[in-house]
Amino acid sequence: xxxxxxxxxxxxxxxxxxxxxxxxxxxxxxxxxxxxxxxxxxxxxxxxxxxxxxxxxxxxxxxxxxxxxxxxxxxxxxxxxxxxxxxxxxxxxxxxxxxxxxxxxxxxxxxxxxxxxxxxxxxxxxxxxxxxxxxxxxxxxxxxxxxxxxxxxxxxxxxxxxxxxxxxxxxxxxxxxxxxxxxxxxxxxxxxxxxxxxxxxxxxxxxxxxxxxxxxxxxxxxxxxxxxxxxxxxxxxxxxxxxxxxxxxxxxxxxxxxxxxxxxxxxxxxxxxxxxxxxxxxxxxxxxxxxxxxxxxxxxxxxxxxxxxxxxxxxxxxxxxxxxxxxxxxxxxxxxxxxxxxxxxxxxxxxxxxxxxxxxxxxxxxxxxxxxxxxxxxxxxxxxxxxxxxxxxxxxxxxxxxxxxxxxxxxxxxxxxxxxxxxxxxxxxxxxxxxxxxxxxxxxxxxxxxxxxxxxx
Amino acid sequence: xxxxxxxxxxxxxxxxxxxxxxxxxxxxxxxxxxxxxxxxxxxxxxxxxxxxxxxxxxxxxxxxxxxxxxxxxxxxxxxxxxxxxxxxxxxxxxxxxxxxxxxxxxxxxxxxxxxxxxxxxxxxxxxxxxxxxxxxxxxxxxxxxxxxxxxxxxxxxxxxxxxxxxxxxxxxxxxxxxxxxxxxxxxxxxxxxxxxxxxxxxxxxxxxxxxxxxxxxxxxxxxxxxxxxxxxxxxxxxxxxxxxxxxxxxxxxxxxxxxxxxxxxxxxxxxxxxxxxxxxxxxxxxxxxxxxxxxxxxxxxxxxxxxxxxxxxxxxxxxxxxxxxxxxxxxx
Numbered sequence: 001x002x003x004x005x006x007x008x009x010x011x012x013x014x015x016x017x018x019x020x021x022x023x024x025x026x027x028x029x030x031x032x033x034x035x036x037x038x039x040x041x042x043x044x045x046x047x048x049x050x051x052x053x054x055x056x057x058x059x060x061x062x063x064x065x066x067x068x069x070x071x072x073x074x075x076x077x078x079x080x081x082x083x084x085x086x087x088x089x090x091x092x093x094x095x096x097x098x099x100x101x102x103x104x105x106x107x108x109x110x111x112x113x114x115x116x117x118x119x120x121x122x123x124x125x126x127x128x129x130x131x132x133x134x135x136x137x138x139x140x141x142x143x144x145x146x147x148x149x150x151x152x153x154x155x156x157x158x159x160x161x162x163x164x165x166x167x168x169x170x171x172x173x174x175x176x177x178x179x180x181x182x183x184x185x186x187x188x189x190x191x192x193x194x195x196x197x198x199x200x201x202x203x204x205x206x207x208x209x210x211x212x213x214x215x216x217x218x219x220x221x222x223x224x225x226x227x228x229x230x231x232x233x234x235x236x237x238x239x240x241x242x243x244x245x246x247x248x249x250x251x252x253x254x255x256x257x258x259x260x261x262x263x264x265x266x267x268x269x270x271x272x273x274x275x276x277x278x279x280x281x282x283x284x285x286x287x288x289x290x291x292x293x294x295x296x297x298x299x300x301x302x303x304x305x306x307x308x309x310x311x312x313x314x315x316x317x318x319x320x321x322x323x324x325x326x327x328x329x330x331x332x333x334x335x336x337x338x339x340x341x342x343x344x345x346x347x348x349x350x351x352x353x354x355x356x357x358x359x360x361x362x363x364x365x366x367x368x369x370x371x372x373x374x375x376x377x378x379x380x381x382x383x384x385x386x387x388x389x390x391x392x393x394x395x396x397x398x399x400x401x402x403x404x405x406x407x408x409x410x411x412x413x414x415x416x417x418x419x420x421x422x423x424x425x426x427x428x429x430x431x432x433x434x435x436x437x438x439x440x441x442x443x444x445x446x447x448x449x450x451x452x453x454x455x456x457x
Numbered sequence: 458x459x460x461x462x463x464x465x466x467x468x469x470x471x472x473x474x475x476x477x478x479x480x481x482x483x484x485x486x487x488x489x490x491x492x493x494x495x496x497x498x499x500x501x502x503x504x505x506x507x508x509x510x511x512x513x514x515x516x517x518x519x520x521x522x523x524x525x526x527x528x529x530x531x532x533x534x535x536x537x538x539x540x541x542x543x544x545x546x547x548x549x550x551x552x553x554x555x556x557x558x559x560x561x562x563x564x565x566x567x568x569x570x571x572x573x574x575x576x577x578x579x580x581x582x583x584x585x586x587x588x589x590x591x592x593x594x595x596x597x598x599x600x601x602x603x604x605x606x607x608x609x610x611x612x613x614x615x616x617x618x619x620x621x622x623x624x625x626x627x628x629x630x631x632x633x634x635x636x637x638x639x640x641x642x643x644x645x646x647x648x649x650x651x652x653x654x655x656x657x658x659x660x661x662x663x664x665x666x667x668x669x670x671x672x673x674x675x676x677x678x679x680x681x682x683x684x685x686x687x688x689x690x691x692x693x694x695x696x697x698x699x700x701x702x703x704x705x706x707x708x709x710x711x712x713x714x715x716x717x718x719x720x721x722x723x724x725x726x727x728x729x730x731x732x733x734x735x736x737x738x739x740x741x742x743x744x745x746x747x748x749x750x751x752x753x754x755x756x757x758x759x760x761x762x763x764x765x766x767x768x769x770x771x772x773x774x775x776x777x778x779x780x781x782x783x784x785x786x787x788x789x
Contacts, residue, residue, distance in 0.1 A: 036535055039529060039534075039535050039719075040534075040535060040719055041719070042532075042718030042719050042720070044530075045526060045529050045530050108716065108741075108744070109596070109598070109741065110595070110596025110597060110598060110714060110741070111596060112595065112596055139769075140633070141632070141633040141636040141637065142629040142630070142632035142633040142635075142636065143629070143633075145628065145629035145632050146627065146628045146629035146630075148628075148629075149628030149629060149650075150628050194741075194743060194744045195744065195745070196744060196745060221596065221714075221716070221717075223594070223714075223717050223718060223720040223721070223724075224716050224717065224718060225532035225716060225717055225718025225719065225721075225746065225749075225750065226529070226530045226531070226532050226718065226746075226747075227532070227716050227744065227745055227746035227747075228716075228718075230745045231716070231744075231745070248594075248595065248596075248681060250681060250683065250684075251594070251681040251682070251683050251720065252682075252683045252720065252723055253718070253719075253720035253723075254719075254720075256718070257718070276626075276684075368685060368686070
């Protein structure tokens with residue numbers, strides 16, 4: 001995640017500025033870095049080759065702009081080309097004008113089909129659709145049970161006939177039932193299958209014929225390597241899929257498979273599945289994926305995540321408090337809880353671009369235990385103490401340490417760091433830029449012990 | 458180098474001489490590997506066609522480039538690929554290996570096998586009971602692998618096996634394991650969905666000790682290595698097991714899906730930091746994916762592959778044979 005292409009390109013092209021133009025040698029050197037970055041992200045070798053060829057032509061002779069350094073400029077071109085290749089803004093599902101819309105889900109074993117079915121059901125249910133699921137995976141032990149359970153959680157009806165019936169017949173029967181029960185959408189879950197298993201691929205083609213799906217979605221694991229191309233090509237042939245659901249995007253895989261699949265089949269990625277919970281499912285954003293493949297962080301996703309979690313009124317409130325310098329430990333506690341709702345902090349840091357420049361944060365391994373301790377300390381304070389930490393002395397300190405199971409020094413440290421933080425926030429609000437050292441201090445300083453742990457690479 | 462079931466399991470002092478425990482006949486082994494080769498043959502085409510047919514006819518710059526390409530396409534990753542190719546190139550240039558197509562090809566297979574076998578040993582089942590912990594990312598085939606290992610231990614070695622349904626998160630995961638337990642004739646210890654996986658593991662080990670069972674295999678919920686809290690939970694499961702039996706778990710295996718790309722390296726590294734992984738089970742090798750990521754895992758982390766999964770049926774789990782793996786990667 002932190003292997004920033006921009007860092008590397010900046011190093012490679014550091015002496016270009018003085019010469020004004022990118023020479024062929026510069027471009028070749030840059031292409032080597034880009035090639036490596038893409039391969040590390042699991043973009044298929046052949047796709048990389050074609051891509052870097054196009055890219056080279058665009059970079060050759062490109063004017064070096066005053067405003068950007070040559071490395072950044074190449075990154076910009078790469079990002080643009082990559083976003084273009086990933087396919088604009090993506091498309092929507094095709095819905096039937098009357099009768100149930102049928103969505104057929106297919107993919108390799110373990111790619112996350114069953115979970116994706118339930119997530120999609122929930123997603124469509126949220127927009128007012130009446131959704132049913134058809135359990136056609138009769139091979140994997142307990143797959144039907146799994147769909148029944150997650151389907152229920154997603155608020156969708158599950159049509160199942162156990163594991164003795166033929167999947168093609170189950171699918172046809174489920175479609176009839178969906179019609180009878182006036183469902184808006186029928187999502188057909190199928191067994192995971194290998195793209196070279198001709199019997200099972202035939203079965204998939206048969207299900208497709210019988211149910212005439214409006215959309216066939218291929219479920220692809222974001223961690224897939226070079227083989228993504230072969231898989232996508234085979235499924236394109238047998239199932240003629242219309243779009244892709246990328247799963248397990250909450251991991252740290254750079255997800256080059258998304259690019260490979262799009263490049264060889266031309267089919268868009270429609271949805272991104274990003275976590276264990278059913279609601280961790282969303283429209284796919286090609287531009288964000290491009291940045292992710294390049295290891296350039298995912299600022300947009302972070303902003304959106306924050307927007308979902310932070311109540312707007314609370315945000316306004318906070319802004320006012322910061323401006324008038326009334327930010328208290330109580331507010332700090334609430335803020336911390338908000339931020340932690342977004343997920344582990346180390347994950348959030350990874351989404352921020354520009355971390356390459358800030359070495360202290362780059363490898364910082366946020367200790368969630370420290371944050372628990374900070375919470376405990378604040379929770380052991382009285383409202384008065386939270387509003388006015390300056391009064392925390394002697395016996396109060398002792399009581400708080402005792403109450404939170406921490407040491408007096410840790411309470412001290414927290415109060416001191418809170419004070420520093422408040423000063424810095426005041427600076428930010430008033431438009432001054434804090435130095436990276438100050439930011440790092442604050443990041444480490446959120447915990448009782450201000451020492452970021454360094455993870456060896 | 459353990460390449461048969463008898464060799465891959467270190468059963469310690471346990472008497473497991475069952476009728477089936479006699480060394481596998483060469484014929485049967487051959488049969489199995491020709492099957493493996495067959496099931497992998499398609500995957501090999503890209504690599505083999507390029508490599509065996511013309512690659513080593515003339516040894517020049519292009520040879521190394523195409524070899525690099527082939528290894529990258531097998532998911533071996535840029536650093537390991539570069540290392541292997543450089544080493545071979547150096548040996549040919551220095552004359553240590555003659556610049557003859559066949560000799561270079563054989564040497565390449567040797568090098569690949571050597572990389573893949575880094576620090577390997579048998580699966581330690583000498584404990585009484587022996588506790589085996591299975592971990593990995595979602596959908597990599599943990600439960601299926603456990604089912605198959607249990608079946609081998611129970612049916613071929615006549616050992617009594619207890620399975621712990623430690624995946625209390627995924628809906629119906631315990632049912633899936635229950636089916637395997639039934640097929641293998643193993644006992645299942647489980648709790649209700651959402652129960653504490655540590656408690657399940659603890660109870661299973663306790664049950665196995667009380668009944669004098671030979672092996673306990675602990676299943677765990679699939680989890681992404683990036684989910685810190687879930688990784689902590691895994692560490693806790695391990696700690697809880699050790700509370701019941703101080704030196705347990707005796708063996709911790711991670712399942713890696715052969716289709717996995719470079720992220721497999723991160724998976725192995727971070728799981729290993731959480732629970733000290735002893736070996737890899739490379740699953741789903743029956744597709745077109747070549748599973749080259751295990752070369753990177755062995756090379757960079759020193760964690761060897763111990764078992765490979767090549768399909769759904771029971772006999773499709775095999776001890777990993779690095780030489781054969783490398784050869785199969787490059788064979789005609």
